[in-house]
Amino acid sequence: MALGEFELIERYFTRPVRRAALGVGDDCALLQLRPGMQLATSTDLLIEGRHFLSTVAPERLGHKALAVNLSDLAACGAEPLGFTLSLALPVADAAWLERFSQGLFALADAHGCELVGGDTTRGPLAVNVSIFGEVPTGQALLRSGARTGDDVYVSGTLGDARLALEAFRGGLVLPGDAFQRVRVALEQPQPRVALGLALRGLATSAIDVSDGLAGDLAHVLRRSGVGATLRLDALPRSEVLTAQPETWQRQCLLSGGDDYELLFTAPAHRRDAVQAAAESACVPVSRIGAIEPEPGLRLVDGRGHPVEWQLSGFDHFRT
Numbered sequence: 001m002a003l004g005e006f007e008l009i010e011r012y013f014t015r016p017v018r019r020a021a022l023g024v025g026d027d028c029a030l031l032q033l034r035p036g037m038q039l040a041t042s043t044d045l046l047i048e049g050r051h052f053l054s055t056v057a058p059e060r061l062g063h064k065a066l067a068v069n070l071s072d073l074a075a076c077g078a079e080p081l082g083f084t085l086s087l088a089l090p091v092a093d094a095a096w097l098e099r100f101s102q103g104l105f106a107l108a109d110a111h112g113c114e115l116v117g118g119d120t121t122r123g124p125l126a127v128n129v130s131i132f133g134e135v136p137t138g139q140a141l142l143r144s145g146a147r148t149g150d151d152v153y154v155s156g157t158l159g160d161a162r163l164a165l166e167a168f169r170g171g172l173v174l175p176g177d178a179f180q181r182v183r184v185a186l187e188q189p190q191p192r193v194a195l196g197l198a199l200r201g202l203a204t205s206a207i208d209v210s211d212g213l214a215g216d217l218a219h220v221l222r223r224s225g226v227g228a229t230l231r232l233d234a235l236p237r238s239e240v241l242t243a244q245p246e247t248w249q250r251q252c253l254l255s256g257g258d259d260y261e262l263l264f265t266a267p268a269h270r271r272d273a274v275q276a277a278a279e280s281a282c283v284p285v286s287r288i289g290a291i292e293p294e295p296g297l298r299l300v301d302g303r304g305h306p307v308e309w310q311l312s313g314f315d316h317f318r319t
């Protein structure tokens with residue numbers, strides 16, 4: 001059964017508006033910001049083969065396309081309002097669209113973020129979401145605010161998504177149960193929106209971990225004009241990752257990517273407030289290091305001894 005472009009939009013992507021002044025169906029959508037708020041916006045393009053595997057379930061792809069954008073809002077401490085969805089589809093497959101939209105709307109509803117527009121075209125499978133949120137003027141969390149003496153924190157655990165990718169590529173075999181657990185980390189990341197909101201006025205800087213801890217922390221350090229030391233044994237990891245050889249653990253923790261956890265800094269005298277924020281958001285956070293004046297990123301072991309490492313040295317997976 002061939003589905004036309006407008007029938008497809010109407011059937012799978014049009015719902016009554018809630019918070020927006022105008023949603024799908026006109027030339028523009030209209031979103032009303034509350035007084036004193038700034039618009040926070042971000043966009044991510046996901047291409048089959050590059051950002052997701054063809055084996056991914058459609059509902060999980062719908063989830064992830066929105067999740068990575070919600071994660072950007074979280075990293076800025078912004079509250080989600082709405083999003084647009086641009087889709088390139090090789091065919092208009094009703095069963096696929098049904099499942100994709102179900103995964104997308106389940107996450108959207110969980111965050112009160114509504115679909116207000118988009119674009120639909122035939123082409124190799126690609127999904128783009130642009131997201132809009134609001135944050136009180138001047139209160140957005142930025143990459144540039146880390147200061148000497150701040151603690152460095154990360155939410156949740158790191159590395160599972162990379163482990164799953166490696167299992168998909170055949171570089172590693174995991175028992176069925178372990179594989180399912182890391183696969184969820186890769187395919188259905190949970191954006192830390194509530195934590196981002198709770199960190200407003202508390203975190204001095206924040207970023208979401210999408211390209212790997214070391215690389216993303218380097219962005220914060222450069223933008224803030226500082227350096228940091230991280231404690232390797234303090235990096236939070238799942239049971240599945242803990243069961244892997246130490247070199248793999250390090251690779252996945254430091255340069256894994258696709259984690260979508262929040263990496264942030266806060267003054268050392270605000271540790272209790274950080275833990276309270278984590279509790280209020282129901283997300284564990286780990287204190288993993290400290291900001292220092294000397295530029296660059298250093299690693300130490302459990303006894304405080306320097307650990308030699310280089311990003312390029314972690315190439316066990318690149319064979």
Ligand code: ADP
Binds near residue numbers: 014027086
């Ligand atoms: P235009 O030609 O003015 O860009 P379109 O004909 O492409 O509008 O789209 C018609 C309406 O459907 C617009 O409101 C657009 O935002 C919306 N739309 C198109 N594709 C999608 C989609 N994948 N998800 C949600 N809304 C969509």
Ligand code: MG
Binds near residue numbers: 118120
């Ligand atoms: Mg159009």
